[in-house]
Amino acid sequence: MANLLDGKALAQKIRIQLQQEIQSLQAQAGRPPGLGVLMVGENPASSVYVRNKERACEQVGIASFGKHFPTNITQAELTEVIHSLNQNSEVDGILLQLPLPPHLNAIPLLYEISPDKDVDGLHPVNMGRLVRGEAGLRSCTPAGVMQLLREYEIEVTGKDVVVVGASILVGKPMALMLLEAESTVSITHIKTKDLAKLTCEAEILVVAAGYPKLITASHVKPGAVVVDVGINRLTDYEGRKRIVGDVDFEGVEPLVDYISPVPGGVGPMTVAMLLQNTLWSYKQRVGKNLE
Numbered sequence: 335m336a337n338l339l340d341g342k343a344l345a346q347k348i349r350i351q352l353q354q355e356i357q358s359l360q361a362q363a364g365r366p367p368g369l370g371v372l373m374v375g376e377n378p379a380s381s382v383y384v385r386n387k388e389r390a391c392e393q394v395g396i397a398s399f400g401k402h403f404p405t406n407i408t409q410a411e412l413t414e415v416i417h418s419l420n421q422n423s424e425v426d427g428i429l430l431q432l433p434l435p436p437h438l439n440a441i442p443l444l445y446e447i448s449p450d451k452d453v454d455g456l457h458p459v460n461m462g463r464l465v466r467g468e469a470g471l472r473s474c475t476p477a478g479v480m481q482l483l484r485e486y487e488i489e490v491t492g493k494d495v496v497v498v499g500a501s502i503l504v505g506k507p508m509a510l511m512l513l514e515a516e517s518t519v520s521i522t523h524i525k526t527k528d529l530a531k532l533t534c535e536a537e538i539l540v541v542a543a544g545y546p547k548l549i550t551a552s553h554v555k556p557g558a559v560v561v562d563v564g565i566n567r568l569t570d571y572e573g574r575k576r577i578v579g580d581v582d583f584e585g586v587e588p589l590v591d592y593i594s595p596v597p598g599g600v601g602p603m604t605v606a607m608l609l610q611n612t613l614w615s616y617k618q619r620v621g622k623n624l625e
């Protein structure tokens with residue numbers, strides 16, 4: 335049987351550490367860290383994630399400056415809101431929950447978030463810092479995968495790693511973080527000719543494609559480490575809803591050394607890294623007053 339990469343447990347451990355650190359820093363700095371979460375419309379999954387983020391903030395002592403807007407908010411209005419959070423000295427982090435309704439264009443809005451408050455690590459300045467290997471705010475999901483691998487003492491240096499999926503949110507920053515850690519990284523995507531040929535070579539396989547059960551037993555090398563970043567909501571024939579990853583867990587688990595479950599794997603780590611990023615950003619801002 336494979337070992338489980340338990341992101342739920344690790345996220346809980348991280349939250350306890352963050353809570354203690356925030357408590358002691360807040361006493362010196364005179365204010366808690368602040369996070370502004372911007373949510374537009376009624377996407378049910380996004381509502382769950384935003385609620386989870388706000389609850390996690392409360393648990394560790396981060397003040398929420400959450401704003402929920404109706405679907406018909408305009409691009410200009412949302413831009414104004416971002417500018418006002420950029421100016422707000424009690425706010426250390428700003429994030430725009432994705433996806434947005436179709437009439438809004440996420441890319442220019444992400445550009446408007448001050449790079450120093452961009453706790454999702456999606457601003458081109460922070461992406462650029464990652465490319466250059468400089469310190470900065472890093473995308474939460476790939477940062478969570480790196481921390482999960484570290485927790486289980488899975489060496490990535492020199493390993494053959496395949497990342498399935500090349501999104502801005504996960505695949506690309508994931509590949510860059512692995513490259514920084516000196517893995518030999520390949521990225522596959524929708525036009526990849528023979529997916530299984532590549533994935534079967536992977537000592538570590540990170541899957542972030544957005545297709546339920548894309549990766550089956552015939553896609554993995556025996557003894558590999560498999561990290562499933564996928565979150566797909568399915569409804570079964572009896573109308574029951576459940577969440578599955580991009581990996582056929584039942585088929586793959588018997589073959590590999592480590593595997594992350596869905597739910598309870600990478601998902602909770604995304605939220606933990608958001609809190610960690612907010613604390614990092616806060617420390618950059620209040621740090622000078624503490625010296």
Ligand SMILES: Nc1nc2c(c(=O)[nH]1)N[C@@H](CN(C=O)c1ccc(C(=O)N[C@@H](CCC(=O)O)C(=O)O)cc1)CN2
Nearest residue numbers: 383429430431432433454474597598599601602604605
């Ligand atoms: N601005 C952003 N938008 C989105 C991001 C993001 O990182 N920044 N990622 C996803 C959604 N997401 C966070 O926003 C996210 C998804 C899933 C989870 C999670 O904890 N999943 C649980 C299952 C939860 C459930 O019941 O639905 C798990 O896997 O165990 C956290 C965060 C897209 N948008």
Ligand SMILES: [Mg+2]
Nearest residue numbers: 598599600601
């Ligand atoms: Mg998960």
